[in-house]
Amino acid sequence: MAATKRAATRKSADDAPMGPTGRPYHGFPTPPKLDGHGPARIIALCNQKGGVGKTTTTINLAASLANYGRRVLAVDFDPQGALSAGLGVQTHDVPTIYDLLLDPKRDAREVIVRTDTPDLDIIPANIDLSAAEVHLVNEVAREMILARVLRQVASDYDVILIDCQPSLGLLTVNALTASHGVIIPLECEFFALRGVALLIETIEKVRDRLNPTIKLDGLLATMYDSRTLHSREVLDRVVEAFGDDVLETVIGRTVKFPDASVSGMPITEFAPEHPAAQAYLRLARELVARGAVA
Ligand SMILES: Nc1ncnc2c1ncn2[C@@H]1O[C@H](COP(=O)(O)OP(=O)(O)OP(=O)(O)O)[C@@H](O)[C@H]1O
């Protein structure tokens, strides 16, 4: 049984402890300082299933990469505006991503807001964005509008993270068309894999028709509870299905995330010593080590 591979005492050949994904659990080195900045690699955080940790991952991965000296732009691409709220940015009566989509000649820099985290900026969203699909559906090259918007500012950042809404509609297709890579967060519960095949099919269609270089950067297991057999079994199934595409870093389940969201802060600032904050820092290091981020 795969679960026994993970016994705490088990070590790999290079003496690293076995991690929850059944592979040696490396720490990953602190990313080297960058000499210059940009152009950004753009990564979409995508899963049409709701509540799997897309927004939580965008916030905390963004803050973790900024912590390592990367210039980060987070794009709220969900009309719920949870990313904006989670980073303490108010969205009422301010220009948002919606205004940029409707008028791509508008200067994106006027819409970008600094967050309280150094090197972390955001393009906010609010409920206006829910009208975007209807407005954009008759546009020429309607799938490429976000790509055009982000092209304006890509040279100012090392990485741009797009927090997608839970749907595979035109907005998500815009996010995939604008991106170099995709991270798929998966909640470690029974229906985790339901819908992932459809999502991967959508990514492949976008690759064939719109964005030939898009790459799956990895699947990220979230809300993992090592105490439950259920969580462990789900993670085993995910690794069986996707192998090395499953990121080694696994995010544990903890109430600290809802607490941090309420405070409008990344967990790396709300509770920097908490294992969950350390997990997102590790995820940032893993993505640099894998070459997904500069
Ligand atoms: N590792 C975790 N442990 C416990 N709770 C978590 C964890 N990650 C996220 N949550 C909580 O789960 C809920 C859903 O997370 P989040 O909003 O990040 O998911 P999402 O995929 O962006 O959802 P949506 O599809 O609605 O946009 C939130 O209340 C969040 O605080």
Ligand SMILES: [Mg+2]
């Ligand atoms: Mg979300």
